[in-house]
Amino acid sequence: MKKRERKTLFTIYQGVDEAAFELIALATTSQEAWKILKTYDGVDKVKKIRLQALRAQFEVLQQEASETISDYFSQVIFIVHQMRRNGEELKDVRVIEKILRSLDSKFDFIVVAIEESKDLEVMAVEEYMGSLQAYEQRILKKSEGRTLEQALQTKLSSQQNESSRGGPQRGRASTWRGRGGRTSNSN
Incomplete structure (x- = not known):
């Protein structure tokens, strides 16, 4: 016992x-x-006060530009669970609408597609999260490709500049051309 x-x-x-x-x-x-x-x-009074604070947190939630979808969803779901635990009857459709409204502007295209093509009342929050995460991965993949492309382009242009000048200028006597177009050697 x-x-x-x-x-x-x-x-x-x-x-x-x-x-x-x-x-x-x-x-x-x-x-x-x-x-x-x-x-x-x-204690009902304590629950009501706690619930008011949670409602305020829920309403002002906004995804930051650097925040990932999974981090933002975790934050929203944490607050939603606390609200429900304190007696709030919060339907999934309201949570989904809040999430779609408060996403960063880089998700505008997918939000419109979701709102137009899917019935918000039927799907679960996790399904929306999966769609948004897939879109986020595509955005990240494209930006990584652009970053790599830019780095390679920079390296290529610097190599072309060096070869057009006859290689690196280190260790040679400096020659400069002033406004008059004359060349002079430094002593």
Whole structure:
């Protein structure tokens, strides 16, 4: 019986956040821990205040230009789960609409395609995330190709400049042409 009690208490410990854990850390039985948690989470006023703060966070969420789709989705889903845990009835379609509205402008094309071609009420949030991640990978692949192409072009143009000047200018007497078009050697 003691073993079962310890397992139950351990399971409760594993299922709470740090703030709740601090409250129940001194509980010696699972019933005592559960009673503390009910008191902690059961206060309607606290839940309402917490829910208002979460709603505000949800509304102002905006993807940063440097943020990946998976990072942004994780942030949104984390807030959505907290809202639901505090009693908010938040439908997936509202979450999807929020995500599509708040994506960075580089996703405008895919957002329009998704809104036109797919029924937002039928698909799961994860399916949208998959579509957006595939698009993001295509964008990254194209930009990597452009970066490599630009680097090679720069190297090629610098090599062409060196060969047209007769190679690198190091170690030679410097010659310069002034405004008058004359050439003079430095002493």
